[in-house]
Amino acid sequence: MNKATSTRTQRQKMEAKEQAILNAARAEFSAMGVEGAKMSAIAKRASVAEGTVYLYYRNKKELLDAVVSKFWQDLTRGARAAIHKNTDTIQRLEALAQFHLRELVREFDFVGFTVRTRETGTLDSPSLEPIRGYVALFDEIFSQGVDRGIFVNAPKIWIARDLFYGTLEYASRTLHLHPDRAQEDVVEHLISLFQIRYRETAAPEGSPLVEVNKRLARIESMLKNQ
Amino acid sequence: MNKATSTRTQRQKMEAKEQAILNAARAEFSAMGVEGAKMSAIAKRASVAEGTVYLYYRNKKELLDAVVSKFWQDLTRGARAAIHKNTDTIQRLEALAQFHLRELVREFDFVGFTVRTRETGTLDSPSLEPIRGYVALFDEIFSQGVDRGIFVNAPKIWIARDLFYGTLEYASRTLHLHPDRAQEDVVEHLISLFQIRYRETAAPEGSPLVEVNKRLARIESMLKNQ
DNA sequence: CATTTATATTGAGTTAGATTCATTTGATTT
DNA sequence: AAATCAAATGAATCTAACTCAATATAAATG
Numbered sequence: 001m002n003k004a005t006s007t008r009t010q011r012q013k014m015e016a017k018e019q020a021i022l023n024a025a026r027a028e029f030s031a032m033g034v035e036g037a038k039m040s041a042i043a044k045r046a047s048v049a050e051g052t053v054y055l056y057y058r059n060k061k062e063l064l065d066a067v068v069s070k071f072w073q074d075l076t077r078g079a080r081a082a083i084h085k086n087t088d089t090i091q092r093l094e095a096l097a098q099f100h101l102r103e104l105v106r107e108f109d110f111v112g113f114t115v116r117t118r119e120t121g122t123l124d125s126p127s128l129e130p131i132r133g134y135v136a137l138f139d140e141i142f143s144q145g146v147d148r149g150i151f152v153n154a155p156k157i158w159i160a161r162d163l164f165y166g167t168l169e170y171a172s173r174t175l176h177l178h179p180d181r182a183q184e185d186v187v188e189h190l191i192s193l194f195q196i197r198y199r200e201t202a203a204p205e206g207s208p209l210v211e212v213n214k215r216l217a218r219i220e221s222m223l224k225n226q
Numbered sequence: 227m228n229k230a231t232s233t234r235t236q237r238q239k240m241e242a243k244e245q246a247i248l249n250a251a252r253a254e255f256s257a258m259g260v261e262g263a264k265m266s267a268i269a270k271r272a273s274v275a276e277g278t279v280y281l282y283y284r285n286k287k288e289l290l291d292a293v294v295s296k297f298w299q300d301l302t303r304g305a306r307a308a309i310h311k312n313t314d315t316i317q318r319l320e321a322l323a324q325f326h327l328r329e330l331v332r333e334f335d336f337v338g339f340t341v342r343t344r345e346t347g348t349l350d351s352p353s354l355e356p357i358r359g360y361v362a363l364f365d366e367i368f369s370q371g372v373d374r375g376i377f378v379n380a381p382k383i384w385i386a387r388d389l390f391y392g393t394l395e396y397a398s399r400t401l402h403l404h405p406d407r408a409q410e411d412v413v414e415h416l417i418s419l420f421q422i423r424y425r426e427t428a429a430p431e432g433s434p435l436v437e438v439n440k441r442l443a444r445i446e447s448m449l450k451n452q
Numbered sequence: 453c454a455t456t457t458a459t460a461t462t463g464a465g466t467t468a469g470a471t472t473c474a475t476t477t478g479a480t481t482t
Numbered sequence: 483a484a485a486t487c488a489a490a491t492g493a494a495t496c497t498a499a500c501t502c503a504a505t506a507t508a509a510a511t512g
Contacts, residue, residue: 009507014460019258039499049462054500119259123403147268155415158407162396163389163416170392176383177349181384189381190389196423222449236479240489275491280471333476 019058020046024069030109034064036114065127068117069111072130073125077104079137089145093194096137097168097187104172105183110171138164151198160198164190244274244282244415251338252293256335260290260342291353294343297336298356301329305363315371319420323394323413330398331409337395364390377424386424390416 024045028037039060043050059158082099086092104111114131121128138161145151154160171186248272254263265286269276283289308325312318330337340357347354364387371377381388386425 010459017460029313038497050499051463052461052502055460060499092438112341112345115338118399120323128380156411157401158404159397159412161416162400162412163393163419166392166394166396167389168392170388170395171385174388175345185382186385186388189385193389193419197419219449236488243489264468276470277472277492278490281489286470 017046017048017052020061021056021069022066023061025183026070029064029067029113030107033109034113040105041053050142061084061116064113065117065121068110068113069127071107071113072134075100076130076134076137077133078103083137083141088143089141089148089150090195092141092146093138094187094191096141097164098183101168101172101175101183101187104169105175111172120177135161135165141183145198151194154198158161174225234286243272243274243278247274247279247282247289248292251289252296255290255293255339256333259335260339271378282388284370287342287352291343294336294339295353295356297333297339298360301326301354302363304329305311309363309367313333315367315374315376316417316421318367319364319371319390320417322367323390323416324409327394327398327401327409327413328393330395331401333354334398334402361387361391367382371424377420380424386420 021042023039024042028045029044032038032041037060039053040050042063043053046053053063056068077098079096082090082095086095117127118131139157140152142154143159144155145153167190168186171183175181175183175186247268250268250322251263254271263281263286266276268289269279272279273375279289283292305322305325308321309318314319343353365383368377368380368383368386370400372380393416394412397409401407401409401412
């Protein structure tokens with residue numbers, strides 16, 4: 001057996017083991033929750049000794065982070081596929097929303113797991129990179145919409161992003177608890193917001209009612225300052 | 227010392243101890259995070275023995291739940307106060323959004339803590355009751371708006387609710403990471419969605435609104451000249 | 453191919469920290 | 483003030499994450 005071949009097979013063997021551990025961890029976390037998941041059980045599921053897990057992941061937290069990272073990587077791949085069927089901005093946005101909501105409801109545990117990862121990770125922690133990659137999908141579509149002149153009255157992108165993902169994540173919780181409710185209603189409603197709120201070209205200064213409220217707010221602050 | 231008095235003082239003493247433990251737990255959880263918080267440290271902060279904590283709370287999880295419950299109870303009280311200054315539906319909604327966002331940014335840890343509580347608690351778990359009470363505030367305002375005919379084109383209430391709280395919770399994370407960004411922008415944007423998307427589209431345009439604006443302009447100039 | 457060197461794996465042992473419970477302390481009743 | 487009951491204590495127990503000396507396996511060398 002020559003050096004190149006044996007090295008490759010060895011490396012492959014280790015990569016396979018790493019995958020086995022990662023899959024075992026994902027199964028165990030999903031089945032038992034983060035607290036309930038035991039490192040010994042993960043090792044058993046992956047058919048390795050308990051100590052071996054620690055050769056691949058420093059500790060339980062890091063293992064959870066890896067599981068979460070992989071989840072978002074996979075999700076990004078799926079979302080990209082779902083988006084690419086369309087070219088129209090609104091349709092792409094709708095496809096992303098549909099996909100995102102469906103997957104979050106289906107794998108609801110991961111919403112909670114992700115919060116754990118965010119809790120400790122700093123802004124530039126590598127375990128959050130896949131989440132940023134996923135979030136970037138929205139940004140792509142949205143700024144394309146702005147470029148194309150579809151969204152005229154658009155807010156700062158981070159505001160639209162939080163609206164989009166925040167609404168969907170909350171809705172995923174609701175839909176997880178009430179499976180009888182329709183996912184389509186949420187998506188349709190969210191998309192209608194983007195259409196109605198950001199497409200409005202007639203009144204660049206905002207609708208009459210908005211103007212009235214702005215004026216009232218100004219008056220209020222004047223009165224407060226007296 | 228008669229029976230009634232001594233019983234009351236004894237009960238008060240225990241209630242005081244329970245509060246001391248709860249406050250100690252809150253401080254410890256906030257300072258150290260859920261994993262980092264040690265039951266021994268909580269006991270020390272509350273000036274009781276470690277075992278005493280377990281007389282009041284079955285375990286660490288239940289103690290966290292109690293801390294989270296209290297947080298939402300206090301928040302509900304604060305929100306109610308913030309809302310009550312207004313009678314106008316839109317203004318009340320704006321006040322709630324403003325209050326909610328500000329508090330979530332300020333006590334951002336509790337967003338994560340609350341997820342922990344939700345993870346295990348079932349739909350009718352008592353530890354989630356205060357959260358439901360808080361969420362009901364939105365429902366009150368929103369259905370009032372529907373009753374008053376302000377929201378004509380409104381979706382099912384749970385959809386609007388998820389939009390409202392989901393957007394704000396996500397925005398709180400963003401604002402926590404980027405303190406330079408303006409909370410007001412988020413609130414203003416969210417409220418404008420409610421106004422534009424849900425308001426009566428076929429309302430008698432122009433004249434009444436124009437009159438209102440004229441009148442407001444007059445008030446404004448009067449105030450300026452003072 | 454035998455031998456040395458390097459790398460990967462193992463699982464028993466250690467440790468930290470949550471939880472328990474026999475004992476003590478303090479209050480209440482008779 | 484003795485008996486009874488409730489509350490508090492903290493040492494002992496238990497569990498599960500993590501470590502590390504010993505062992506097995508693979509790679510390199512001559």
